[in-house]
Amino acid sequence: MSGDDDEALTWGGATDPSHVGSPVDKKAKKPTVDAAPAPEAPVATQGPSSVLLISYGILGGMYLLYTVGWLVTVFNDHRKPFADAVTEVMYQVGEYLAIASPAIWFLSALALTRRSKPIVRLLVLVLGLFLLIPWPFVLLGAQE
Numbered sequence: 001m002s003g004d005d006d007e008a009l010t011w012g013g014a015t016d017p018s019h020v021g022s023p024v025d026k027k028a029k030k031p032t033v034d035a036a037p038a039p040e041a042p043v044a045t046q047g048p049s050s051v052l053l054i055s056y057g058i059l060g061g062m063y064l065l066y067t068v069g070w071l072v073t074v075f076n077d078h079r080k081p082f083a084d085a086v087t088e089v090m091y092q093v094g095e096y097l098a099i100a101s102p103a104i105w106f107l108s109a110l111a112l113t114r115r116s117k118p119i120v121r122l123l124v125l126v127l128g129l130f131l132l133i134p135w136p137f138v139l140l141g142a143q144e
Contacts, residue, residue: 059125066102069134102132
């Protein structure tokens with residue numbers, strides 16, 4: 001019975017094809033003439049640099065502050081209601097779009113310029129910072 005236990009601990013012998021050092025294994029490793037060449041591994045692309053990622057983070061934070069500025073402006077708006085329902089609805093839609101515009105610009109700039117050079121993406125994001133300034137919030141601070 002002890003022979004069966006020892007047999008369970010062996011790999012199977014030198015002639016076993018799955019054994020790494022077997023003569024059968026050495027014959028299997030010889031390349032054949034008909035074998036197709038192995039496909040080349042895809043070249044790994046390098047991601048954005050850390051400076052670029054930090055710039056995106058800073059610009060994203062500024063867009064978040066713009067969204068907060070538009071929110072404060074909309075919620076502090078003490079205007080009289082419009083007489084026409086259509087005008088009231090359109091004004092409210094404009095307010096909601098003003099709140100969402102920084103996030104829409106940021107995500108659109110990232111999505112639409114993903115195949116462009118990083119400087120183009122940064123310029124589009126900086127352009128959005130100038131176009132989407134929450135002027136009512138900025139001027140509200142000057143009035144008080």
